[in-house]
Amino acid sequence: MVKKVLIVDDDRDMLVSLKEGLLKYDETFSIVTAEDGLGAVEQLRDSSISLVVTDLKMPRMDGFSLLSHIMEYYPEIPVIIITGYSTMEMERLARNGGAIGYIAKPFMIDDLAKRIITYLRKEADGGTLHSVSSGIFLQLMEMEEKTCTVRLVEKSSGKHGILFFLDGQLLDARCNGLRGEAAAYEIFSWDDVSLNIQNSCVQKERRIHRDLQAILLDAMRLKDELKRMSGKPAPSKISPAPAEEKIEWTNPVERVKQVLKREVGEGYGIEDVYEDNSWEGFVKGVRRLGAAFNAGEFKVGYVDRGESSDFILIPGESVTIVAVTPKCARDRIMEALSD
């Protein structure tokens, strides 16, 4: 399987020269590119990326925000930082943020290629198998209590999926924009797959709470049902994604909850949403400050008081508070709430 490496840099000349310089490694990995973090997020969502190389200073969404997004949603994807603005502190922050490599510009393209290949090899350090049934193989993972990350490609459709095992327990699955059990159903319905086994599992959060056998049986049952539906159009996915929910503008707390659900999703460090008018005095002060700077209407604020939770304030007739963990995806949440 030729792996995809995503290179993210707002410098187009840099992107072109990297793409051309790495062309000679195209039997090992191919290159896809993005010009900023948001473009990279789209690529990560739509393609199966094996490794990311990113610059730090970029418009719209910088390298640190992208690194944080990858650690949250794709923790198995290694990230190498390349930067022309290197300091010890920046390197420390990048490594603490989860980057596995840090390269100051200028650098030799072949040195970058060597690092990429070293990390890509780890993707299959437990072996590669072709033309197997995903279900049968994965039962072996459970029986042998394996801790591993399994990347699968369905031969007929070219769809990619990934499964995370910890001591034989299926923790999570991801494919086709699906996550958790829904993704597992989809993957387990594939008959003919190629797969790579990586002998480690960086995913820690458990999103699948049923055992593998039960999910496998349900996947088979659903697949059989689809086969029996002769003459009827088959749904494109065994477990279709839920339809987009319409926002009902009820009260401010509900509205904020629904915006967060729709725009941000779960697992971003959001703890609670509630009304708290004890913040009114602070909000008044902020509004006065905004007027002094001709900044316009106060939309949303983030406050850290050194407590176990931080607070996002949304002013209105009453003050709506979103309590968050200090390590929440704050820029993403703020952006969603300020629109």
Add this chain to the structure above:
Amino acid sequence: MKEIFSDISALEDVHGVVVTSLEGEILFTEPSLEIDRSLPLFIRGLGTIREADLIFEKSRVYVRRTDTGYLMILLGLFCSGAMLRLHVDMVLPLLKDRGKGKGLRSLFRRNK
């Protein structure tokens, strides 16, 4: 003092930097800004707040408590939050070092 904030000022969409005492007294601004009494009032109302990021319709204000007061950065809506916070993290120890032994206020140009 200006050189301490040069990296922050050079970030895209950063409009200004203000340093105040804990009581809201303006100690430094870059560039020179006309600031009315709403700022000292706001600073005095911050209480235990260590960091605040305030988004308005047209711009944004980032506030960070320092050992001796507050650092306030005026931004446009397109400034990268993560990059700004990184630079502020790097500046805070410098502010602390500059303040040691001499009294921070003596290092800042009074703006009034």
